[in-house]
Amino acid sequence: EDQVTQSPEALRLQEGESSSLNCSYTVSGLRGLFWYRQDPGKGPEFLFTLYSAGEEKEKERLKATLTKKESFLHITAPKPEDSATYLCAVQASGGFKTIFGAGTRLFVKA
Amino acid sequence: ETGVTQTPRHLVMGMTNKKSLKCEQHLGHNAMYWYKQSAKKPLELMFVYSLEERVENNSVPSRFSPECPNSSHLFLHLHTLQPEDSALYLCASSLGRLGEQYFGPGTRLTVT
Numbered sequence: 001e002d003q004v005t006q007s008p009e010a011l012r013l014q015e016g017e018s019s020s021l022n023c024s025y026t027v028s029g030l031r032g033l034f035w036y037r038q039d040p041g042k043g044p045e046f047l048f049t050l051y052s053a054g055e056e057k058e059k060e061r062l063k064a065t066l067t068k069k070e071s072f073l074h075i076t077a078p079k080p081e082d083s084a085t086y087l088c089a090v091q092a093s094g095g096f097k098t099i100f101g102a103g104t105r106l107f108v109k110a
Numbered sequence: 111e112t113g114v115t116q117t118p119r120h121l122v123m124g125m126t127n128k129k130s131l132k133c134e135q136h137l138g139h140n141a142m143y144w145y146k147q148s149a150k151k152p153l154e155l156m157f158v159y160s161l162e163e164r165v166e167n168n169s170v171p172s173r174f175s176p177e178c179p180n181s182s183h184l185f186l187h188l189h190t191l192q193p194e195d196s197a198l199y200l201c202a203s204s205l206g207r208l209g210e211q212y213f214g215p216g217t218r219l220t221v222t
Contacts, residue, residue, distance in 0.1 A: 004152070034210055043114070043200050043213030044153075087153070096207040097166070100153040 002027045002092050006101035013078055013108050021073040021104045023088030033071050035064050036087040038103070044087055078108045112136050114214035116201050122220045125191060131217050133184040133201030141207050142184040144176060147198040147216070159184060160207050191221045 003026045013019055025033065032051050036044035048057040050066040057064045061082065063074040073086055085103040092099070114135045123129050135142065144156040158166035159178040173195075175187040184201055198218055202211040 009150075031208065036213075041215075041218075043116075043202075043215050046210045046212060049210055089153075091208060096158070097155060098211065102150060102152045 002090070002097075002099050004088055004090055004099050004101035006086075006088050006104050008104060009102070010105040011107070013075075013106070015079055015108055015110050016077045018074070018076045018078070020075070021086055021106070023071040023073070023101055024069060025071070025088075025090045027090050027092040027099070029093035031091040031093045033066055034089040034091075034098070035062075035071070035073055036089065038085045038087055047086075075106070078106075080108045080110050082106065083108045114201060114203055114212055116199075116214035116217050118217060119215065120218045120220075122222060123188070123191065124222055125193075127191075128187070128189040130188065131186040131199055131201075131219075133186075133214055135182055135184075135201075135203040135212070135214075137203055137205075137212060139203035139205050139212070140181050141204045142178060142181070143202040143204075143211065144184065144186050145200040145202065147200055153200065157186075158207070165207070188219075191219075193221050195219065196221045 005024045007022045035047040038044040048064040053068045055066050061076045065072045085105045087103045088101045089098050117132045141160045146154045155168050156170045157176040162178050173190050177185040198216045200216045201214040204211045
């Protein structure tokens with residue numbers, strides 16, 4: 001069964017303290033892996049798409065990487081405005097369904 | 111308006127009421143989705159429409175009834191809901207059924 005697991009469930013950082021969020025996946029052939037950011041009371045906002053192992057994407061303080069079993073979202077020198085829930089999702093080849101993880105809630109304290 | 115819009119943003123309804131949620135996308139996409147988001151649970155896909163044809167119905171109870179009159183509009187008709195249906199209902203759209211999805215702000219539904 002296709003599955004996405006995100007860890008940790010919650011992460012508390014001091015401003016400037018770099019860290020990584022993990023997304024482990026089990027799918028029958030990966031078509032694409034997506035990262036989204038969701039602020040309280042809002043819909044998810046698209047961040048990155050990764051398609052193959054070894055691929056990396058960057059945007060400001062965020063960098064997403066992909067291996068054959070997992071993806072990491074690295075946050076460098078985070079700021080309080082980076083506080084949000086980060087969602088990982090995968091699409092498997094042979095189907096069109098997008099499977100979401102439960103998310104990691106990130107809190108960055110000034 | 112740009113992106114994906116949803117109305118209403120908040121809805122409180124009794125178990126015997128009938129209401130509808132509306133979604134509109136201004137991105138030129140041709141696939142639209144309804145998701146349910148409950149606290150600390152992954153997004154649950156409810157329905158997918160591609161080119162105005164329903165292509166997926168994820169074992170959703172019949173008290174939820176979707177409608178897609180054209181590629182820009184999507185509705186979710188609600189009737190005789192249960193308290194456990196209280197959640198954030200999100201609409202999304204995409205260009206084709208592969209690739210990233212763009213979400214609306216959601217409707218916070220409370221069933222009393």
